[in-house]
Amino acid sequence: MLKELLLVFALAVPLACSDSLSRQETADKWKPILVTVNELAQPTDVYQAPLFGNQVSLHLYVLAPSDSSDLTAEVQAPDQQPLTLPLQTLEMGEKTVSSYPGVDLLKFTAVARLPSQTNLGALDPSLAEAQLLRFRYGFLLSDGQRTVPVTGDFPAYSGADIPGAQWNVLGSTISSPEDQAETGQTVTLEADLANPQGEAIKVGWYVSAGELKNRRAESTEWTLPGSGTYTAIMTVRGKQSRTAQLAVRTIKAP
Amino acid sequence: MRILLLLILGLTFDLTRVGQGFAEEAAGANAPQIIELQILAKGTGRALKRAEVKLGTEVFTADPEGRVRLSLPSPEALLEVQRAGYEAQFVQAKDLWGKDKASIYLLPGKPDDSEVIITGSRRPEVSRKTVSVKETNRIAPGGDPAQVTQLLPGVQSSPGRTDVVIRGSGPNDSRYFVDDIEVPSIFHNVANLSIVPAQQLNSVDFSSGAFGVQYGDATGGIIVLRSVDQIPEQPRTEWVLNVPFYLGIFHEQPLSATSSLAVSLRHSMLEAILPKVLPKDLGATVVPSFYDSFVRYLVKDGDITHKLTLVSSRDGLSLLVPSANSEREDGRVNVEFQNYFAAVGLEREQNLGDGWRYRSTPQFRVFRLKANFANDNLYLRGRTFAAPTEFTKRLDRNRSLYLGVKPEWNRVRISAKLPVLNTSDPYFDPEDAQRLEDSRTYTYGNVSAWSALDLGWGDLVLTPGLRVFQSQLVPGQGVDPRLQGRYALDSEQQLKFAVGQYSIAPEPAESSRKFGNPDLGYEKSNQYVLGLESKWGDRWQSEVQGFYKKIYKLIVAGGPDNFQATGSRIVYGAEAFVRRNLTEKFFGWLSYTYSKSEERKSDADPWYRSSFDQTHVLNLAGSYKLSAFWDLGLRFKYNTGDAYTPVESASYNANLDKYSPSYDEKNPYSARIPDFHSLDLFATYDAFYDRFTLKYQWGIQYLSLGKRVSSVSYNYDYSQKENVANLPPIPYLQISGEF
Numbered sequence: 001m002l003k004e005l006l007l008v009f010a011l012a013v014p015l016a017c018s019d020s021l022s023r024q025e026t027a028d029k030w031k032p033i034l035v036t037v038n039e040l041a042q043p044t045d046v047y048q049a050p051l052f053g054n055q056v057s058l059h060l061y062v063l064a065p066s067d068s069s070d071l072t073a074e075v076q077a078p079d080q081q082p083l084t085l086p087l088q089t090l091e092m093g094e095k096t097v098s099s100y101p102g103v104d105l106l107k108f109t110a111v112a113r114l115p116s117q118t119n120l121g122a123l124d125p126s127l128a129e130a131q132l133l134r135f136r137y138g139f140l141l142s143d144g145q146r147t148v149p150v151t152g153d154f155p156a157y158s159g160a161d162i163p164g165a166q167w168n169v170l171g172s173t174i175s176s177p178e179d180q181a182e183t184g185q186t187v188t189l190e191a192d193l194a195n196p197q198g199e200a201i202k203v204g205w206y207v208s209a210g211e212l213k214n215r216r217a218e219s220t221e222w223t224l225p226g227s228g229t230y231t232a233i234m235t236v237r238g239k240q241s242r243t244a245q246l247a248v249r250t251i252k253a254p
Numbered sequence: 255m256r257i258l259l260l261l262i263l264g265l266t267f268d269l270t271r272v273g274q275g276f277a278e279e280a281a282g283a284n285a286p287q288i289i290e291l292q293i294l295a296k297g298t299g300r301a302l303k304r305a306e307v308k309l310g311t312e313v314f315t316a317d318p319e320g321r322v323r324l325s326l327p328s329p330e331a332l333l334e335v336q337r338a339g340y341e342a343q344f345v346q347a348k349d350l351w352g353k354d355k356a357s358i359y360l361l362p363g364k365p366d367d368s369e370v371i372i373t374g375s376r377r378p379e380v381s382r383k384t385v386s387v388k389e390t391n392r393i394a395p396g397g398d399p400a401q402v403t404q405l406l407p408g409v410q411s412s413p414g415r416t417d418v419v420i421r422g423s424g425p426n427d428s429r430y431f432v433d434d435i436e437v438p439s440i441f442h443n444v445a446n447l448s449i450v451p452a453q454q455l456n457s458v459d460f461s462s463g464a465f466g467v468q469y470g471d472a473t474g475g476i477i478v479l480r481s482v483d484q485i486p487e488q489p490r491t492e493w494v495l496n497v498p499f500y501l502g503i504f505h506e507q508p509l510s511a512t513s514s515l516a517v518s519l520r521h522s523m524l525e526a527i528l529p530k531v532l533p534k535d536l537g538a539t540v541v542p543s544f545y546d547s548f549v550r551y552l553v554k555d556g557d558i559t560h561k562l563t564l565v566s567s568r569d570g571l572s573l574l575v576p577s578a579n580s581e582r583e584d585g586r587v588n589v590e591f592q593n594y595f596a597a598v599g600l601e602r603e604q605n606l607g608d609g610w611r612y613r614s615t616p617q618f619r620v621f622r623l624k625a626n627f628a629n630d631n632l633y634l635r636g637r638t639f640a641a642p643t644e645f646t647k648r649l650d651r652n653r654s655l656y657l658g659v660k661p662e663w664n665r666v667r668i669s670a671k672l673p674v675l676n677t678s679d680p681y682f683d684p685e686d687a688q689r690l691e692d693s694r695t696y697t698y699g700n701v702s703a704w705s706a707l708d709l710g711w712g713d714l715v716l717t718p719g720l721r722v723f724q725s726q727l728v729p730g731q732g733v734d735p736r737l738q739g740r741y742a743l744d745s746e747q748q749l750k751f752a753v754g755q756y757s758i759a760p761e762p763a764e765s766s767r768k769f770g771n772p773d774l775g776y777e778k779s780n781q782y783v784l785g786l787e788s789k790w791g792d793r794w795q796s797e798v799q800g801f802y803k804k805i806y807k808l809i810v811a812g813g814p815d816n817f818q819a820t821g822s823r824i825v826y827g828a829e830a831f832v833r834r835n836l837t838e839k840f841f842g843w844l845s846y847t848y849s850k851s852e853e854r855k856s857d858a859d860p861w862y863r864s865s866f867d868q869t870h871v872l873n874l875a876g877s878y879k880l881s882a883f884w885d886l887g888l889r890f891k892y893n894t895g896d897a898y899t900p901v902e903s904a905s906y907n908a909n910l911d912k913y914s915p916s917y918d919e920k921n922p923y924s925a926r927i928p929d930f931h932s933l934d935l936f937a938t939y940d941a942f943y944d945r946f947t948l949k950y951q952w953g954i955q956y957l958s959l960g961k962r963v964s965s966v967s968y969n970y971d972y973s974q975k976e977n978v979a980n981l982p983p984i985p986y987l988q989i990s991g992e993f
Contacts, residue, residue: 024912024970031971035908060908148971152908204911235911239686242909 030064050156053116062106078138101229102208167241200239296359299945305337380752392877400448407829408462422825422851423474434615464752467704467719473779494990557605566596595621614643652710698726713742771815820856842876885938897923904972946993
C-alpha cells in the first residue's frame with residue numbers, strides 16, 4: 001500500500017502542475033463550466049431538493065468564444081458504477097445563448113423524472129427503504145470536430161425533510177467588481193458566497209481574456225491584456241449538496 | 255563569481271609551489287654538518303619509513319618515523335631522496351647547511367600504468383560485482399561510491415531517479431545494507447549522494463539477482479556498502495565543500511594499536527541557497543534538504559573484530575507549486591516529504607579456530623516517513639531489532655559450510671489521512687473521495703535461517719543452499735532452495751550459473767485486516783542466470799550474463815480487500831560488462847543491459863509491458879590520470895525512455911470543475927518518453943601542501959544533444975501533451991581538504 005500511496009503522491013505533483021500548456025479559465029475554446037440541478041428561476045425562489053418520483057431539471061453551462069452556434073449537447077448514458085445510479089430518463093430541452101463581451105454563455109436544459117421509491121424497490125429491494133441516493137448524469141458536447149463528455153452526480157432524497165436535503169450554496173454572487181464597472185488593468189475579483197451549512201465548496205473563475213492569479217480563490221487578481229470590455233464568470237459548487245451557482249460581471253478597462 | 259576568482263587565484267598560486275619539496279630554514283655555518291632529515295609525504299605530512307637518501311655512494315634508510323641522520327661533507331654535496339610511489343627529490347646540501355634538522359616532502363609519483371591494483375573479493379556469487387572505493391573515486395563525480403551501482407549492468411535508469419530498479423524489480427523489492435545493517439535506502443533524494451560518505455567505505459557490493467541464501471525477503475537485488483575495517487596508522491581529517499549541494503567533515507583517529515574511531519557528518523546547503531537564487535516569479539518553491547552522520551568504532555584484537563556502527567540519515571523535500579486545484583490564497587499546493595532513519599549495530603567477527611568463523615551484528619533501527627500533500631498526509635514510524643548471525647566452517651580445501659540465522663522484531667505505526675482508493679469507480683477522483691483517517695500499530699516478528707555448502711570437484715564448484723523463513727505477516731512458513739555453480743573452462747574463463755527461488759513478504763499495510771488482505775502470502779520469484787566471465791590479461795575482464803526471472807503471486811491492487819496476490823511478472827534479458835582493471839593511470843568500464851519486462855494482473859489477463867520495462871541501458875564510465883595532480887573523467891549514459899500509460903480521453907467532471915482522464919487500460923504502459931542520454935565530464939586537481947591536500951573537482955553533468963525528457967505532462971483537459979524537460983547541464987565545483 002505504501003508503494004501505491006507514494007506513487008499517487010509522486011504522480012500528483014506533476015499532475016497538479018500540469019497547467020503550463022494552456023489555461024482552463026480563459027475562453028480560448030468552448031468548454032463546459034457548470035451543471036446546476038434545480039436551479040432557481042428567480043433569486044427569491046426557494047430551493048427544491050431533488051426528490052424520488054419528482055421531476056428534476058439540469059442546466060449545462062458552456063463558455064464559448066463568440067459565435068459558437070454549432071455546439072450541440074446530447075444525453076450520454078453514464079457508466080454503471082456502484083456508488084451512484086445512472087439517470088435513465090434524462091431528455092434534452094432547449095439551448096439558450098447569452099452573449100457577453102468577448103464570450104458567449106450557452107445554457108443547455110435537460111429534464112428527468114426520478115424513479116419513485118416504489119420503482120426503486122422494484123429495481124432493487126435494497127433501495128426500497130433508501131432515504132438518499134446519488135444519480136449520475138452524462139452529456140456529450142460536440143461541435144462536429146471536438147467532443148467533450150460531461151459527467152456528474154447529485155443526491156436525491158425520499159423526502160424534503162431528510163437531513164441535508166435543504167443544503168445549498170444558492171445565492172452566491174460576485175461582490176467585486178460591480179457589473180459594468182470601469183476598472184484598471186488589474187481587477188480584484190471577489191465572491192460573496194452563500195454557504196449557510198458551511199459545507200466544503202469550490203469556486204471556479206472564468207474570464208473572456210487575461211490572466212487570473214488563482215482561479216480557485218474566493219478573492220483573486222485578474223490581469224487584463226489591455227484596454228477593452230471583458231467578462232468574468234464565477235461558479236461555485238457545494239461538494240456535499242452538489243448545488244451550484246453561476247454569476248457574471250462585465251467590466252470596462254480604459 | 256568573486257569566490258570563483260579567489261579559487262582560481264589560489265590554484266594558480268598553488269601551481270607555482272608544487273616543485274618546492276622541502277622547508278627552508280635559516281642559513282648555517284661553513285663547516286661539515288650533522289643533520290637529521292625527516293622524509294614526509296607532501297600533502298599529508300605522513301612520515302615515509304624506508305625512504306632512502308643517497309649521498310654520494312652512501313645510502314641512508316629512514317626509520318619508522320621517516321628520520322635519517324647523516325653528515326653533510328660540504329655545501330656542494332647533492333642528496334637524492336626517494337621512495338617507491340613518490341617522485342625523487344634532489345636537494346643541494348647548501349640549502350640545508352647550518353641546520354640541525356630539516357623536513358623533506360616528497361610528491362606522489364607519476365601515475366603508473368604497469369601495475370594493476372588488485373581489489374579484494376568476497377565469497378563469490380554469480381551476479382555480484384564488487385567495486386572498491388579506490389575505483390569509485392575515479393569514475394563517480396564527487397567520488398560518491400554508491401553512484402557506481404547505477405552504472406552497473408542490470409540497473410535501470412531514469413532521469414532524477416535516486417532509487418534503484420534492478421532487473422525489472424521495483425526499489426522495494428531490493429534490500430540495502432551498510433555492512434550487515436539493513437537500511438531503507440542508500441541514496442539521498444538529491445544529488446545522487448549515498449548516505450555514507452566515501453571516506454567511511456571500503457567497497458560496494460552489488461548483486462543484480464540470484465544472490466545467495468544469506469539474503470532474503472527480496473526478489474530484486476542486494477546492495478551492500480562495506481565500511482572500512484582497517485585501523486588507520488594516524489589521524490586524518492577531511493572536509494568537503496560541494497557547491498551547491500552540501501558541506502561535510504570526516505575525522506578518523508587511531509585510539510590504540512587495535513582500535514580506532516571515525517566520525518562523519520554532512521549537511522545540505524540547498525535549503526539556504528535555493529530560495530535566494532530561484533527567480534521570484536517562478537511561482538514554485540522547491541526546498542530539498544538532507545543530512546547524514548556515520549560513526550564507526552573499530553576494534554581488531556587478534557582473531558576478534560568488533561565494529562560498532564551508528565548511521566543516520568534524513569531527507570526532506572518541501573514544494574510549493576502552482577495548481578489549479580489549490581485552495582490556498584496564492585494558488586499553490588504544498589507538498590512535503592520527510593524521510594529519516596537511524597541504526598546502531600555491533601558487528602562481532604571471530605575466528606573460532608578449527609576452520610570455524612562467525613559474524614553477528616545485533617542491531618536496532620528506527621525510521622520515520624512523513625508525506626503531506628495539500629490536506630492529506632501519511633506518517634509511518636517503525637522500530638526494528640534484528641540479530642543476523644552466520645557461522646562459516648572451512649571443511650577442507652574444496653568445501654565450506656555456511657549456517658546462518660536472523661531473528662527480527664518489528665513495530666510499525668501508520669497514521670494516515672488519505673483518500674480511499676476505489677479502483678472500480680470510473681469517476682473516482684481523490685479530491686472528491688472519502689478520507690480515511692486512522693492510526694494503526696503493527697507488531698510482528700520474522701525469523702529466517704539458512705545453510706549453504708561450497709562443494710568443489712576439480713574445476714567445478716557448486717553451492718547448494720536453502721533458506722527457511724517465517725513472518726507473522728504471512729500464514730505459514732516458506733522455503734527457498736537455491737543453487738549456484740562455477741566451472742573454470744580454463745585459467746581465463748569461467749562459466750557461471752545460478753537458479754533459485756526468492757520470496758518477499760507483503761508490507762504490513764498490504765496484509766492488514768484494516769487496510770488490506772490478511773490472507774496474502776509471500777510474493778515468489780524463480781530466477782535463472784547463466785554467464786561467462788573472461789579475463790583478458792591482467793588489464794581487462796568481461797562478463798556476459800543471460801537472465802530470466804518470473805515473479806508470481808505478485809500483490810496487485812484490486813479485489814474486495816484492496817490487494818490480491820494474483821499478479822505475475824516476467825523479466826528476461828542479457829547483460830554485458832567490460833572492465834578495464836584499475837591501474838594508477840586508467841580505469842573504466844562499459845556496461846550494457848538488454849531486458850524485457852511484462853506483467854499481468856491475473857492468469858486470465860493478457861500480458862502487458864511492465865512499468866519497469868527498459869529495453870536498453872548503456873553506461874560508459876572512465877577516468878584517466880594525466881599526472882599526480884590531474885585526473886579527467888567522463889560518464890555517458892543511454893537508456894530507453896520510461897514507459898507510461900497514455901491518456902485516451904477525458905471527461906469534464908461537473909462536480910469538481912475539472913477534467914478526469916481515461917487511461918488506455920487495455921494497453922498499460924504502451925507509450926514511452928523519448929530515449930534518454932547524458933554525458934558527465936569532470937576533472938580533478940590535487941594541490942599538495944606540506945601537511946594537507948586540497949582537491950578541486952570541476953564538472954558538468956547532464957550534457958546532451960537535444961532535449962532530455964523526464965516525463966510527459968498534459969494540459970487541463972488532456973487535449974495537449976508535452977514532454978517535460980529534465981535538468982539542464984549543471985556545472986558544479988567541489989573542494990575537499992585532507993590533513
